[in-house]
Amino acid sequence: MEDYQLCPKFENAFELLGKRWTGLIVHVLLSGPKRFKDISVLIPSMSDRMLSERFKELEAAEIIIRHVYPETPVRIEYELTPKGKGLKPVMDELQKWADSH
Template sequence: MSTNNYIPREPLVIDCNIEKTLHVIGGKWAFLVLRELFGGTRRFGELQRLIPAVSPRALTSTLRHLEEQGVLERHVFPTVPVTVQYSLTPKGEDLHQMIKEMKLWAAKWT
C-alpha cells in the first residue's frame, strides 16, 4: 500500500497594484469604452456605433463591470423608451493619463 505524502498548499497571493488596476479596467473592450467616455457622456447606442466590433452582450457586460468597479456611472432617465447614459466617475477620469501613456508607448514600440 502506497502512502501519498503530498500536502496541498494555498496558492501564493501577490498583492500587486498593477494586477489590481488590470482587474478594475476589465476585459477586452474596456479600453475602447473608456476611450469613448473620455470624450464625454455617451448613450448605449452611441457606444455601439463607436465600437462596431463589440456585441451588445459584451458591451453590456463591460459597462456593468466598469460600473461595479466605480469607474463609470449609469444614469437612467424616465423617458419612453428609457434613456440610459454613461459617464466616467472621478476614478474613471484618473485612468485617462495612464491610457494616454500606454497609447504613446504602443506608437513608439509596436
C-alpha cells in the same frame, strides 16, 4: 496560493483593464458621456452582449455611473466617475506608445 510578490492594487487594475473591450470603452467615455448605442457604433466589432456585461463590471468597480433620464423615450447615459476619469493619464501614455511604435 497567492501572489504576494506583486502589488495587489496593481493586479486588481489589470483584472479589470486586462479584460477585452474594457480599455476601449473607458477610452471612448473619456470624450464624454455616451449612450449604449453610441458606444456600440464607435466599437462595432464588440457585441451588445459584451458591452452590457462590461458596463455592469465597470459600474460595480465604480469607474462609470449609469444615468437614467426619465424622458419619453427614456434616455440612458454612461459616464466616467472621478475614478474613471483618473485613467486618462494611463490612456494618454498608451496613446503615445501606440503612435510611436
